[in-house]
Amino acid sequence: MLTEAVRREAGPSRRAVGSRARRRWVWVAVAVVLAAAGAVLAGAAGRGEPLARASGLALVGEFFAAAVRPELAPDFVRLTVRAAATTLGFAALGTALSLVLGVVGGVLASQTWWRAGGRHGELTRRGRRCWIGTRGALVVPRGIHEIVWGLFLLSVLGIEPVVAVLAIAIPFGAITAKVFSEIVDDVDRRPADALLAAGASRAAAFAYGVLPAAAGELTSYAFYRLDCAIRSATVLGLIGAGGLGFQLQLSFTALRYSEIWTLLYALIALSLVADAWGAAVRDRVAGRSARGGRDRFVVGSVAAAVAALPLAAWWVELDLAPLVDARSWGLAGDLLAASLPPTLGAGPAGPGGSGAGGVLGLVGLSVQTLAMSVLAIVLAFLGGLLLAGPAARPPATERARVRSAVAALVRLLLVVLRAIPPPLWALVALFVFVPGILPGAVALGVYTAGVLGRLMAETIENLDRRPSHALRSQGASPGQVFAYGVLPAAAPRFAGYGIYRWEVTIRETVIVGVVGAGGLGMLLQTQLALFDYGGALTTIGTLLLLTVLVDVTGAGLRRAVR
DSSP: OHHHHHHHHHHHHHHHHHHHHHHHHHHHHHHHHHHHHHHHHHHHHHHTSOSBOTTHHHHHHHHHHGGGSOOOOHHHHHHHHHHHHHHHHHHHHHHHHHHHHHHHHHHHTOHHHHHTTSGGGOOOHHHHHHHHHHHHHTHHHHHSOHHHHHHHHHHHHOSOHHHHHHHHHHHHHHHHHHHHHHHHHTSOOHHHHHHHHTTOOHHHHHHHHTHHHHHHHHHHHHHHHHHHHHHHHHHHIIIIIOSHHHHHHHHHHTTOHHHHHHHHHHHHHHHHHHHHHHHHHHHHHHHHHHHOSOOHHHHHHHHHHHHHHHHHHHHTTOOOHHHHOHHHHHHHHHHHHHHOSOOOOOOOOSTTSOSOOHHHHHHHHHHHHHHHHHHHHHHHHHHHHHHHHHHSOOOTTSOOHHHHHHHHHHHHHHHHHHHSOHHHHHHHHHHHBOSSHHHHHHHHHHHHHHHHHHHHHHHHHTSOOHHHHHHHHTTOOHHHHIIIIIHHHHHHHHHHHHHHHHHHHHHHHHHHHTTTOOHHHHHHHHHHHTTOHHHHHHHHHHHHHHHHHHHHHHHHHHHHHO
């Protein structure tokens, strides 16, 4: 009784504290958004030119008008099919290697593994140090974008298929390790503890008492990663790795918009298939958790994916010899020697850069990069919110053919938004906006809106529909139903998704900077072109610090919105 009384007395106080914390975070968020918008206006004022060029709208119109007349010449269609197969091959091989790295890293990064080595399942001092060390070691590969890994590997290995595979596998492996470690730590440890008590080794207890329970979620996550890897393989093609991205770059350089749309339709088709396949596997895995037993579709999907790997290696002509070539290791050593010690090089001149070097130039470009990510996530959140309602499918109990058709069309639009890589959106935005923060923010915002729209739509579909039905029965309009029946219940989850995508977006600013949209990405591209590896190392370190800053801020925001 006393405990209950204390809880009741403490409850309002905690709620009040939480409410005050949320208000503080809201004001901080508003201030940051206003500061980002101010950075855009200040940059334009400093250059003495408008933010946008009206003449560029005609080029944007030509680009989208070509969508209805793609290039269908037989030779180009065959080229597109081959490029799509190459992109899919890179994605499949990169995902497979990332899963191997992710499983090994995830086991070592889990508290469950290190607890199994102590008495009574406790985390020993040595185990805690190893756990913290492993988690810390994953920060660097996870924080460096795959395009940066690609640029580094190209310098060492040359234009080889293994470059694209490793550039995908290294960061994806670190991300998978983090996710898998969290899955493992959520698994019921009692079977593993029983095996340990019976005299089994730590490895055996983990293999038979933990991994089987986590295998379903890892399988589901693997197919999601394949969908992401297709887009990453396309982006890597823009820097010479081959596939659809390389062909897109060639066609865009020549302003052959019809060819671009043929290539984009192939990319969208790949994304649709991967998205549908992954969604089906995730649904079956979730259903199996409720029913128990094996699902033939999931088992068949895993078997098909594994069997396709040798075919993918043959198609892309994967050659591992450069990894053991003495010349490659010599180049890597020379590159490391040229990068140390880190230096402060000159900033990129022109509209997209600060035009200044040293610490001030680096700080200025860091502010630009942070402002770009903030504006991008605001645009993406608003866009996702606008599209989520129409994209949400009606319940199976409702006969709403029109709503189902609208939902299917909007979901297709969301697939298109997230299938087209951000660098291509940035190139289109540069038709209208002057180089700098704004085109990069627009490109990342459009791309991320496709991701957030899908996540928000799935959240709406999983909500309790009774409040919406009650409002609709009282004659409320669709807008009122969304504002009063859907948004209050979904707001915490929406905010959580937005914060998570902001953490991803700050990493992706580098890929739009590489094509001239400004920020630290543009500086990195300039430094690599000038062989300023010391300056490039400093820029990469700065990007990592920004990533950690956003991750920490995002964690605080997530706690505030719970």
